[in-house]
Amino acid sequence: MAKGKRDAGRVVISGGGASGALCAVALAERGFEVVALEKATIGNGSSGRSAACIRAQWGVAETVLGMRYSEWFYAHFHDLVQSSPADRPWMIxxxxxxxxxxxxxxxxxxxxxxxxxxxxxxxxxxxxxxxxxxxxxxxxxxxxxxxxxxxxxxxxxxxxxxxxxxxxDGFLNHDLIYTRGFARAQELGAEVRQHAEVMGAETRGGHITRLHTTAGPVEGDWFINATGAWAPRVSRRLGGMDLPIxxxxxxxxxxxxxxxxxxxxxxxxxxxxxxxxxxxxxxxxxxxxxxxxxxxxxxxxxxxxxxxxxxxxxxxxxxxxxxxxxxxxxxxxxxxxxxxxxxxxxxxxxxxxxxxxxTPDGSPLIGADANLSNLVHAAGFSGHGLMHAPITAVLVAAIVAGEVVDGKVKLPVPFDAHAITLSAFDPARDFGRSRKEALVL
Ligand SMILES: Cc1cc2nc3c(=O)[nH]c(=O)nc-3n(C[C@H](O)[C@H](O)[C@H](O)COP(=O)(O)OP(=O)(O)OC[C@H]3O[C@@H](n4cnc5c(N)ncnc54)[C@H](O)[C@@H]3O)c2cc1C
Incomplete structure (x- = not known):
């Protein structure tokens, strides 16, 4: 397995939207060596085309908790990503x-x-x-x-x-999430490669060892699929599971x-x-x-x-x-x-x-692939991925860092009295039985 410049390991993120950006920040903050790959330029997907609204009024309890965190995150965005005091456009x-x-x-x-x-x-x-x-x-x-x-x-x-x-609840300045997000990740040592399309993967024993991209091979310990509406295609290219998106x-x-x-x-x-x-x-x-x-x-x-x-x-x-x-x-x-x-x-x-x-139930797919143990999907946001991005980054970082306890991820301060049960977002869940989100618009 490739070893990064830091002990924690090397994480390769596919997708240059809001999800990829905030996952890159969260993982870089935890000491992972991060490489983010975007096939075009950042913001090429839905993140730059959104209505950019955010709410915590949801029908699934895990989403309500997650969005309470996301609203808090965006309200404190500039402090959390350490924006220059002279450059703080409105975020929410x-x-x-x-x-x-x-x-x-x-x-x-x-x-x-x-x-x-x-x-x-x-x-x-x-x-x-x-x-x-x-x-x-x-x-x-x-x-x-x-x-x-x-x-x-x-x-x-x-x-x-x-x-x-x-x-x-309210609405967001959507471009700022990925522009400032990737900039912050770079300040923390992450590499952001644009015009690098993920085309395939080499695998060994149910693990990805390296990606093939249009800009050459990329090795890693963990691989995050944050490619939005392209996520099923990317999963297929990597030898991962069928994603119902x-x-x-x-x-x-x-x-x-x-x-x-x-x-x-x-x-x-x-x-x-x-x-x-x-x-x-x-x-x-x-x-x-x-x-x-x-x-x-x-x-x-x-x-x-x-x-x-x-x-x-x-x-x-x-x-x-x-x-x-x-x-x-x-x-x-x-x-x-x-x-x-x-x-x-x-x-x-x-x-x-x-x-x-x-997705069939209107809730995201966040979790490990059913076939490849070091591939984590962060997709299927069903038209709500900007508001999901902060909590998605928390969940993905906890999965990669091995901090999931009894299937749950404890939320950061000031929400640390709460934990999110990951099975609600398991990409391999049984959609015939999962709770359908009633408030998808
Ligand atoms: C009209 C509209 C209204 C919306 N309103 C809201 C709203 O009010 N609130 C809200 O929260 N959300 C809303 N959304 C949804 C939101 O925009 C998405 O859920 C969110 O942007 C997903 O972000 P992402 O980073 O996961 O994916 P994206 O922003 O789509 O980014 C995926 C990236 O992956 C890249 N990519 C694809 N394939 C590859 C590859 N093989 N290799 C490398 N890179 C690749 C793409 O180029 C793209 O840049 C709306 C969407 C639309 C279209």
Missing amino acids: KQNGYLFLYEDPDLAAPPWQPSARRAAAAAWEAAREHVAMQQRLGLEVSLLSPAEVQRRWPHILAERLIGATWGPH APLKRFLYYLKPHRPIMTPEAWAALPMTIYGVGPGRGAHTRPDGASLMIGWSHEADPEPDFTDADQDVIPPEFHHAHGLENYGYAALAEVERLATDLANCGGLHATTCGYYEM
Whole structure:
């Protein structure tokens, strides 16, 4: 086995996005010799195409704990990665996350009883989730329609049965995660090689000994697959397990207001808002400077063989500039149902897109490969990998450093009263039995 310049060993990370960057920092901090490989340039994947939102309101307990840590990490980002005091752009805006739940009697006409039942079930699940999240120490609350109306007068609260509110949730400065992250890793001695595509591996006795890359062979003791929507391909190239990750195209729209409907301060403080949960629902908005960013999840076929260029391809039916009969305006109509003034205050002026990396249960794949003992996957974030990146780095570093005790990883201070059970994210878990994440948008 190759030995690094430090005793801890040598770790080779594939993938130049948020996950690779923060894994590189965490491993370099622990004394590992780190080499990060990126086939193009850093930020080539979804990390630079994201809505960049972060929340701790989740349905799976391990994710709630992990996101409490991630929010804390991003709130202390510059101190933790020791940014120069003169160069500290904003990292997180904690405007909160507001999930709006519709009154089941108004969510659908009487001749669609299943849609009404879905709205009722979503609200019941929301209350159970809030109780679970509060038990885990999360500051989250149930809001009445009257309270929603008082705080956000542009929302049609009379259509609601209630809402959930997480004041510490918000959104991130996504480019900074991987630019400053890799820079910090380099300050700690890591090597970052761009234009080095992982093509294959040499293995011995169920172990990888070296990678073949377009920039030559790379030896290591441990290998991390942090290649996002490409992770199944990379695993196959290395002789690893089949990863159940489906690359699904997702679009974001940007609305430019033509007239003010609130003060600039109120606009800048708008929370990430989700306009109804349940089948066919889940359109969401957040402020993006002077614009409003809008997202929604449509039915999409997996594109396992997508190319880098495909990431930015917008078919006409999804492009806002192709008339009103497109998905962007359908998403806006969803917003209009519960926030008419907001949806009608301007027009769409941009469309962007990228790939989600969906797993069957909506939770990530973090853990050792089933075939190769020194290959660790950190992928399958199901459209939420920026918020997962800090806790993913903690879990990956603990796996590599041999600090998993009874299948659990203790969280760092100040969350050290908590531990995360790794089996929730085991890449080889039984997806027929695993708990499905109910709040994937
Ligand atoms: C429209 C949209 C909205 C989103 N909104 C959110 C959100 O609000 N919040 C959130 O947390 N997440 C969100 N996401 C998801 C988030 O962007 C991803 O989960 C996250 O960026 C994954 O980061 P990563 O580092 O794991 O992968 P990526 O950023 O995709 O990086 C993978 C890297 O691996 C490289 N690579 C691939 N193959 C190889 C190879 N063979 N050798 C070397 N390098 C290779 C790629 O070039 C790429 O740079 C969104 C995504 C999209 C598309």
